[in-house]
Amino acid sequence: MGVATFVLIHGAGDVGWYWHLVEAELRARGHVTVAPDLPCDDDSAGLPEYTDTVVDAIGDRTDVVVVAQSFGGFVAPLVCERVAVELLVLVAPMIPTPGEAPNDYWDRTGYAEEEREEYDDTIALFLQDVPPELAAEALARGRDQSDARMGEPCPLRAWPDVPTRVLGCRDDRLFTPGFLRRVARERLGLVPDEIDGGHTPALSRPHELADRLEAYAAEIGPR
Template sequence: MSTFLLIHGSAHGAWCWRDLVPELSARGHQAIAIDLPSHGNDPTPPEEVGLEDYVSAILSSVDTPVIAVAHSSGGVAMTQAADRVPDLFMRLVYLCAYRPEDGDSVASLRRAGSSQPLLSAISRAADGVTFSFNDQAEEKLYQDCPPEAVAHALAHLGPQPIRPQEEAVSLSGAAHGLPQSYIVCTEDRAIPPDYQRRMAQALPESHRHELALSHSPFLADPAGLADLLDDIARG
């Protein structure tokens, strides 16, 4: 079976995959969930983190080819890592995630969306180093998740370093030469579903999928997400 590398999005960590990992294991797969620098249990100070640190963390976490699954902003770092060392990646899966072209950044891709639903949910730190989600986090990120899962997420959300989201990728085309899949979440209140479909449009129709879930399908319906990832892995 397959090995999945799970890459979280803004302000999250490996903790967000806690319900998906056992579901993938039950289907015979191995799942590796990582903390990007300054996230989760990683102690790196946020002022020291840039996009290259995310890329290095991804590449150092695997030594055999994986199916990488990136959530939300994690799609940018995943794409850069796969472009750098494509032999480590069997497939890239964008889970309601930003899919960059050369020169894009998380910030530029967010601004290119049809609307900016997350802006009101974000509070920028006075020092300009990080931002955090405010009391709108549940409404924007977890509206269909079980109460216990929402409590777990809200207790673990951390500050998001701003610099890695402003730094642009430099792509050779190697990443886009890899097999890719996109999972649109049709009830997403963070990245508009129509914008997700636009980012996915370059992929073959059979590699584009939709789930009637929020921005956090790994907590809303981990079994359903695992079924879809299992189907993707089986080709």
Template sequence: MTEPKNLVLVHGAWHGPWCWEPLRPELAGRGWTVSTVDLPSTSGDPAAGMHADARAVEAHLAAIDGPVTLLAHSYGGVPATEAAAPNVRALVYLAAHVLKAGESLVSPLGGPWFPPETEFVPGADPLEALYHDVPADLAREAVARLRPQSAKAFTEELTREAWRDTPSALIVCDDDRAMPEPLMKRAVAEGLTDVVRHLPGSHSPFLTRPAELAALLDDVVAALS
């Protein structure tokens, strides 16, 4: 019998499971059984940080019978790195932070530079930073669905590096205006993942090119196998 193709999607900062909606049918058409994690740090609770998010990912993974591919976007790469469980066969970072133990999301950038109780809202122009090539109506709908993000999620440090023990890949979006370029270059230069692939366009390919992203995921998983 063929092993089930379980795929767990972890969203990034300010987002929720809604952001995967255009991608899910493309993945289902390729035989994936898809589920999503809703991270507590975007729930409006400033006390919920990266470790709470990692526990949510761990609990979700533990409830799945069989091997799992874990796909994490942007900030979601941090709790995914902390939480990846024994049933995770492949870890895919989609325009995501690939960090080392002892680092937080902001520490490689010289942070934190804000009080720990801060609750972040998206920057001054999320349309430009996150969705500059997304169709206008869809981009405005996405901005309206963004949620505040706890600063604690950006300052709690990793205690483990799942990419050391799990085959992993980084998908770089070539016109990404949200991910700090030095972090992408570091991940590639230092070989923090096993496979690197590229997509054209912005930080949000699940909205702009879901079919292309689904096809690339199959290619990545095959390469990691």
């Protein structure tokens, strides 16, 4: 694939700004980027409305590569059901199964049994390797994540027939490498690739993440 449209889906309680450094990298290389704000803080919005937001932002663009961070993994496959997508990339993701409610993800993946350190501080858990000023801005821009509809089953019928890559972070304190490897194997039959860094590589390692995304896109041609 030459010029791609990278559709960047942020995680829970966040905004499209999360991707701004990666967007700058990809645009400088000639690609198109779309990074909408999901209606995270709207109690009336659930996964269908999140999906609508992304689909509307894509419009009639083509050569689409969908990239989803963390909770965005619940939205991304729903987008792939409605838009022609060449590639799906999940970064430090949640990986849903058909009909699974987001609130049930933790129990159904055995998250509590996973060996990991506990962190009460948001920066220590999510942003430990992000420059302090950038981490502070990320917290200031973040929004409260509504839980009102997180108990609803995901409307995903089956994993989309789209080439899928999973990219984990070696220093992720939320989804440790061992946890993500197990979930990706059990749910997708995939072995994740890995990069250095914590849970938010679009802020801590934007250049390296853009390199990975561009390399993934280059591996495939239009279907």
